[in-house]
Amino acid sequence: MKINPIGQRLTLAEALIRSSPLTQSQGRIVAVDQNGIALSGFRPPLALRDRVATTDRSGTTIIAEVVGTRDGNARVAVLGDADGLSEGSTARATATEGLGISQAWLGRVLDPMGNPLDGQPKPPPALHRCPTRRQPPAPGLRQRLGPAVCLGVRALDCFCTMREGQRLGLFAASGVGKSTLLASLARSGDFDVTVVGLIGERGREVREFVEDDLGPAGLARSVVICATSDAAAAVRREAAFAAVTVAEHFRDQGQRVLLLLDSVTRFAQACREIGLAAGEPPATRGYPPSVFRELPALLERAGPGGPGAGSITALITVLVEGDDHDEPVADSVRGILDGHVVLDRRIAEGGRFPAIDVLRSLSRTVPGCQTAEQAALVTQARRLLALRDEVADLVRLGAYRAGTDADTDRALRAAPRIEAMLSQKKTEASSMEEAFAALARAVSDEPA
Ligand SMILES: Nc1ncnc2c1ncn2[C@@H]1O[C@H](COP(=O)(O)OP(=O)(O)OP(=O)(O)O)[C@@H](O)[C@H]1O
Numbered sequence: 001m002k003i004n005p006i007g008q009r010l011t012l013a014e015a016l017i018r019s020s021p022l023t024q025s026q027g028r029i030v031a032v033d034q035n036g037i038a039l040s041g042f043r044p045p046l047a048l049r050d051r052v053a054t055t056d057r058s059g060t061t062i063i064a065e066v067v068g069t070r071d072g073n074a075r076v077a078v079l080g081d082a083d084g085l086s087e088g089s090t091a092r093a094t095a096t097e098g099l100g101i102s103q104a105w106l107g108r109v110l111d112p113m114g115n116p117l118d119g120q121p122k123p124p125p126a127l128h129r130c131p132t133r134r135q136p137p138a139p140g141l142r143q144r145l146g147p148a149v150c151l152g153v154r155a156l157d158c159f160c161t162m163r164e165g166q167r168l169g170l171f172a173a174s175g176v177g178k179s180t181l182l183a184s185l186a187r188s189g190d191f192d193v194t195v196v197g198l199i200g201e202r203g204r205e206v207r208e209f210v211e212d213d214l215g216p217a218g219l220a221r222s223v224v225i226c227a228t229s230d231a232a233a234a235v236r237r238e239a240a241f242a243a244v245t246v247a248e249h250f251r252d253q254g255q256r257v258l259l260l261l262d263s264v265t266r267f268a269q270a271c272r273e274i275g276l277a278a279g280e281p282p283a284t285r286g287y288p289p290s291v292f293r294e295l296p297a298l299l300e301r302a303g304p305g306g307p308g309a310g311s312i313t314a315l316i317t318v319l320v321e322g323d324d325h326d327e328p329v330a331d332s333v334r335g336i337l338d339g340h341v342v343l344d345r346r347i348a349e350g351g352r353f354p355a356i357d358v359l360r361s362l363s364r365t366v367p368g369c370q371t372a373e374q375a376a377l378v379t380q381a382r383r384l385l386a387l388r389d390e391v392a393d394l395v396r397l398g399a400y401r402a403g404t405d406a407d408t409d410r411a412l413r414a415a416p417r418i419e420a421m422l423s424q425k426k427t428e429a430s431s432m433e434e435a436f437a438a439l440a441r442a443v444s445d446e447p448a
């Protein structure tokens, strides 16, 4: 990344002035309750997203971020454990440091502040610090999407072909295989760097993911940023922004980055907790309005970079609560991303994994990246599956007679072959050519 040396010196000077004890604004904790923590007495007053440092009873420094201000009081969300904080403690404004991301972050499992979670020493911080809140590249300067990328999963590569720099959502109810599918993509060889954000998910899954799914070779070119479900809301929210910031760092060095976020729903829930504690009114399904500003602020940062930069290709899981695909977070995320993959519980219960419902899944950029033959094969396969679904009830009741309609007969012969081609073991990787060759065999009317 090119940094203007004068600009960088100014930023450093500014940071030094802001962090100098003489210029630091000081105040006091005036309330600690179930709604959060309120501070008062800061001159100049605190502004939104300012960071403050205070100490708990044991003398440990605790950092918090301003999430709202009213009547001279600032509400903060603690980046860590708030136990031991008491009314009357002094707090001081601190510089928002940003993350000192470097090559040494590759191969590491870190929390969103860059502290190690893998038992190894903290990576040495880089001189240049990346702020975790940034604007995406200007729309007019952003490069266009690149060529098709191979994810190694036949159902995705054929029916939802992704392009470099695209953002795709994996939508499903709980336990249908989102995390497993995301894990199987982590080793995709088509990228230089993989950044994984595990947000608000189970602690048990982190080690399994790192050791079994990434493996030593995959981990060596990956950075895993993690905040499990028991972490404070501000930490879970920060984990998503930190993961995107790490991906941007490598993208700005010209690398092709794969960003995997599991899950954006937990990020939205963390934003909801913070928003409600800051006094925002609950709107749609209890989500305050700020959640629907944070989602695009996070997700728009993935994608192609500006001139000379690489790209961030992103796959993001969305937990669809109660199988309602129109619930507000799913709806909002679907509108921001460039495509959605739907995983269906009935398909998973039938034992076909990945349980992708190809007829309900869509990549908005497919027209620009498939050959005419590939597009024809996919259209034919979709038509055969749709025809099979149309008569499925009749077939189940024994009310459809073979020979009634030639197209339907063909669909009933081909559908099991297409289903078999869509089924894939987690550890089995498939090239783009193999995927389309398998699809061609499945739709051809010759016996397999
Ligand atoms: N490819 C697969 N092959 C075999 N079984 C699978 C596969 N994918 C998922 N499963 C089964 O489904 C279960 C749930 O998968 P997973 O944890 O990936 O779901 P999830 O959608 O991430 O759930 P949650 O929303 O609760 O996090 C797994 O424990 C496994 O039994």
Ligand SMILES: [Mg+2]
Binding pocket: 178, 179, 180, 201
């Ligand atoms: Mg999961």
